[in-house]
Amino acid sequence: MFKRSLFAVAIVLANQSLADGGRMEEVTIIGDPADAQQLPGSAFVVDEQELAKFEYTDINRMVRQVPGVYLQEEDGFGLRPNIGIRGAGAERSEKITLMEDGVLIAPAPYSAPAAYYFPTAGRMSGVEVLKGATILRHGPSTVAGVVNLISTRIPEEAHGQLNLEAGEFGSTRVNASYGDSGENWGWLVETHQQESDGFKDIDRSSRDTGFDIEDYVLKGRINSDSQATVYQQLDVKFQYSEETSDETYVGLTDADFDADENRRYGLSALDQMNTRHSGANLRYLLQLNPQLSLTTTAYYNKFKRDWFKVDKIDGSSFGSVIDAANNGDLNAQGILDGNVDADISIKHNNREYLSKGIQLVADWTFANHQLQGGIRYHEDDVDRFQPTEVYRQTSGELIFNAINDPSSSNNRVEEAEALALHVMDVWAVTEALELTLGLRYEDIETEQRRYSDIARSSSTVTAENRVDELLWSVGGTYDLNSQWQLLAGAHAGFAPASPGSQENVDPEKSTNYEAGARFQGDNLSISAVAFYSDYENKVTNCSVAFPCGVLTSGSESEGESETKGLEFTLSSSLYQNRDLNIPLTVSYTYTDAEITDAADSGNQDGDVLPYVPENVLNAQVGFELASGWSTYLNASYVDEMCIETSCERRGVDDTFLKTDDVLVFDLATHYPLNEATSVYLKVDNLFDEQDIVARSPGGARPGKPRTAKVGFKFTF
Numbered sequence: 001m002f003k004r005s006l007f008a009v010a011i012v013l014a015n016q017s018l019a020d021g022g023r024m025e026e027v028t029i030i031g032d033p034a035d036a037q038q039l040p041g042s043a044f045v046v047d048e049q050e051l052a053k054f055e056y057t058d059i060n061r062m063v064r065q066v067p068g069v070y071l072q073e074e075d076g077f078g079l080r081p082n083i084g085i086r087g088a089g090a091e092r093s094e095k096i097t098l099m100e101d102g103v104l105i106a107p108a109p110y111s112a113p114a115a116y117y118f119p120t121a122g123r124m125s126g127v128e129v130l131k132g133a134t135i136l137r138h139g140p141s142t143v144a145g146v147v148n149l150i151s152t153r154i155p156e157e158a159h160g161q162l163n164l165e166a167g168e169f170g171s172t173r174v175n176a177s178y179g180d181s182g183e184n185w186g187w188l189v190e191t192h193q194q195e196s197d198g199f200k201d202i203d204r205s206s207r208d209t210g211f212d213i214e215d216y217v218l219k220g221r222i223n224s225d226s227q228a229t230v231y232q233q234l235d236v237k238f239q240y241s242e243e244t245s246d247e248t249y250v251g252l253t254d255a256d257f258d259a260d261e262n263r264r265y266g267l268s269a270l271d272q273m274n275t276r277h278s279g280a281n282l283r284y285l286l287q288l289n290p291q292l293s294l295t296t297t298a299y300y301n302k303f304k305r306d307w308f309k310v311d312k313i314d315g316s317s318f319g320s321v322i323d324a325a326n327n328g329d330l331n332a333q334g335i336l337d338g339n340v341d342a343d344i345s346i347k348h349n350n351r352e353y354l355s356k357g358i359q360l361v362a363d364w365t366f367a368n369h370q371l372q373g374g375i376r377y378h379e380d381d382v383d384r385f386q387p388t389e390v391y392r393q394t395s396g397e398l399i400f401n402a403i404n405d406p407s408s409s410n411n412r413v414e415e416a417e418a419l420a421l422h423v424m425d426v427w428a429v430t431e432a433l434e435l436t437l438g439l440r441y442e443d444i445e446t447e448q449r450r451y452s453d454i455a456r457s458s459s460t461v462t463a464e465n466r467v468d469e470l471l472w473s474v475g476g477t478y479d480l481n482s483q484w485q486l487l488a489g490a491h492a493g494f495a496p497a498s499p500g501s502q503e504n505v506d507p508e509k510s511t512n513y514e515a516g517a518r519f520q521g522d523n524l525s526i527s528a529v530a531f532y533s534d535y536e537n538k539v540t541n542c543s544v545a546f547p548c549g550v551l552t553s554g555s556e557s558e559g560e561s562e563t564k565g566l567e568f569t570l571s572s573s574l575y576q577n578r579d580l581n582i583p584l585t586v587s588y589t590y591t592d593a594e595i596t597d598a599a600d601s602g603n604q605d606g607d608v609l610p611y612v613p614e615n616v617l618n619a620q621v622g623f624e625l626a627s628g629w630s631t632y633l634n635a636s637y638v639d640e641m642c643i644e645t646s647c648e649r650r651g652v653d654d655t656f657l658k659t660d661d662v663l664v665f666d667l668a669t670h671y672p673l674n675e676a677t678s679v680y681l682k683v684d685n686l687f688d689e690q691d692i693v694a695r696s697p698g699g700a701r702p703g704k705p706r707t708a709k710v711g712f713k714f715t716f
Contacts, residue, residue: 041132167709251699319698
């Protein structure tokens, strides 16, 4: 038949793996791309073969082929991605559930979900995006979807790979891994090293505007014999990474962008982000019989970062100075140009995050049911200690003046404690009809404490909240025949408010619906899914990057809103014989998102939701020769986006309230030198189109210019 359910697929593959003497490495939430087309909801897998076509290291480029996903670029390299799904906010990817190998990986998913840390995308072997009824298996956020990054797997036999890459703007990359497996053990070591001088030029400075990343992973596995009556497996994973990036929040005025989009103002010359991340996972699998398995996972992630970046200019936000210059203020423009003296406050956005927990999942298949139940206990916190250094811009130079101790808002700790339970049943009602029924319960306690002195001799609880929520989901698929399938589903959406919020700020809640059809032929695959999300309460978590008016912490209710749209995908081969294959893939998303009842939020009925484009299109064509030589061209189009809710109101001047529509082409070609060695050339942004891709946190920002790189891949 057309379908096999998510859990059925997982159980079949697991049992087959054990029967063949293999091992189970439970890191996926979907499976392979074919499995994604069997679920009662929209799902997409970007697998290792797909990622290898363009050798992307930018998560934005990796997932832009996924329908229903919106991306707000910021730095051109994908270091600080903003990923939104089906109208949910893209701000620092805070409204999605972000995981690596099935484990929560955002710095503090409950107390600080905005993902200033994002795993090194260049070392991943796949990306899964899950939407619809089945996302209630995961959380905390269920308003949008799940993004699961899949790290390099332990090989079945001794195997190594080395990827060396160099290109424009001083770009270099080294990715190396080696591992081995025996009957009862396996291991892998991997490192990813990447750097760039950057593509922007700072006024009156020779400093780089790029980044330097080093990432290390160690995996190990011990397991019983696959023929054992009770199969057991213990997996351990350690990861450590560091990053230094010379990035800033400060963008450009439109006039300066038009003159040179890759310019950076001299007052941002000292801006730099330094990060360090370490994590450990321990997973124990107990396969009691072919029908019942228990998986226990303990995880610990620690992230520390200090982003030293411009905060205020003469006591005002840098964004307000750029706005003034955009509106013709010559003094503001003189400050940006370095011709007018000013006090530049550069804040140490210094924070430590801790996330830890333990989860138990049981999978049981019986009769026509695949039942899964899970429980997770989780704790996380974020510790802010953010002093400010004041420099005097004098004749275009930054001269140190003083250090200001942090205010209580910059000297605070936010904590969260959460208990989550879920149960999901996939019921094969008939040969053609399959239903998925789910429940999820979240019990969350949050607290914010502020300190009045740098010694932290005393603190005051300035916010505390507790929320418990029972969520539901129902989905189904119906096979019309061996090629056509109908699908539909509905589920309750939920995203907790910030720990800086008071008890009168409710969490974000929505009811989400989807319905569609799939066709699977010999040489053609099509999927069309309509979605509708009805938000009872749309919540914005306020930050410096995405403030709520003057608020830069806590949460703000935007009122009721609606998001509706259509996702479409097509995969086919335009031409195929034994010498040539021309594959084609297309994905398209249409979205209409607006506030329907502004209530007391300060918005107006009919206001738009920020950074949600109406049209997103991605198309990819390849030319694959029997000799192994392959070439791929990718085209990505994103409509203009509003950056504020008010930008389409009657009478509002939206000149500086929208991004540009963007069309970017990428090209890559691969040539095998022998069975173990290949060479590739790739060109990102082939036609060197640099438009305004974002206006947040402040000022116009470009995408990456045309960048050519050459690489060599060796396997051994």
